[in-house]
Amino acid sequence: MSVFSDWDILRNLLLAARWTVVLSLIAFAGGATVGLLLTMMQVSGRTLLVRFTRLYIELFQGTPLLMQLFLVFFGLSLMGLEVSAWFAAALALTLFSSAYLTEIWRGCIESIPRGQWEASRCLGLSYFEIMRHIILPQALKVAIAPTVGFSVQIVKGTALASIIGFVELTKAGTMLNNATFEPFKVFGMVALLYFLLCYPLSVASRKLERKLNVAR
Template structure:
């Protein structure tokens, strides 16, 4: 007989959800930093930087996140670099997120009319001044909704970290199921918690898209 009450199951899942949230925040913050660097490299005039960025993005967008987690955890171990499941999960999700965020932000920058660049040159602004005062403020307005929307994918992506032994929400659900033999109850609660984490982000993305109404205003 299981010694776990419904409250015990829920409490343990909520405790594990803390690590899901923390891992998501680290992946989003790290991915934003790396993604911003990649975005500047991609829109630069140096062909070598553009090609390096393209290869990076193709690799991380074209391979499964699960495989990236395996490489980060087991691959680094084969090279003599001892990493914990936490470090490997944070690293893999950061690199994965940066590739997609960079593509989102590059598209936002390139969606601006070419006249913006031409006008800035007429005003005598250099490249950095153009980016700071003209291009980035407008691109940021376009980028906010898809960026918030992509954060949902990061949260759901943390579930794959359970495969390398990182105890987050999905892994905790599996362990509780093995102890209680109540899969429907346990995984229904896991799904509910994921929904409660992701739904506000999805609604925020939709709200920002409607509020900013970038496409409509541009039309």
């Protein structure tokens, strides 16, 4: 058994937490980019685009994130594409988060009264002009709080990346536990660090919801 002081354990966990934060940011940015494109496709009214989007959402919402990580990491390797744990984790989390963000944003856009769409068409505005000047500015206010809230799920979802060898907070905790045989102390610190990462996001989501008066 290796001898680690409490500071040694915490220092190593903090170093690993950096990669949890980086992976979360990559997954959120990638998911937001793909999710925005899919949202526009879903509300376009074009049958083929809507069906494709629905299939995409059902696929990634209907399967566990853990399975998606396995399929990306091992599936691409079987196809002859050698990928790192970094790339596989980022890609899987991007696809996973984009499916949920698409549904969140679709609901926010559809919450805008239909009368505003009809009035805009009466003014002769094109679809893109309606979205840019009328619908999206209002939907944005509704979307901010649930989007920030979902970012908590992305942070927690990064823990599953440890299963494919990506060394983030959970994986570092497992490695330290194997070296120290002090699971309560090590995983207690891991849980505390996850709490410190997620709690500010949860608070921000509630404050934004109250500030923007989404309920009204």
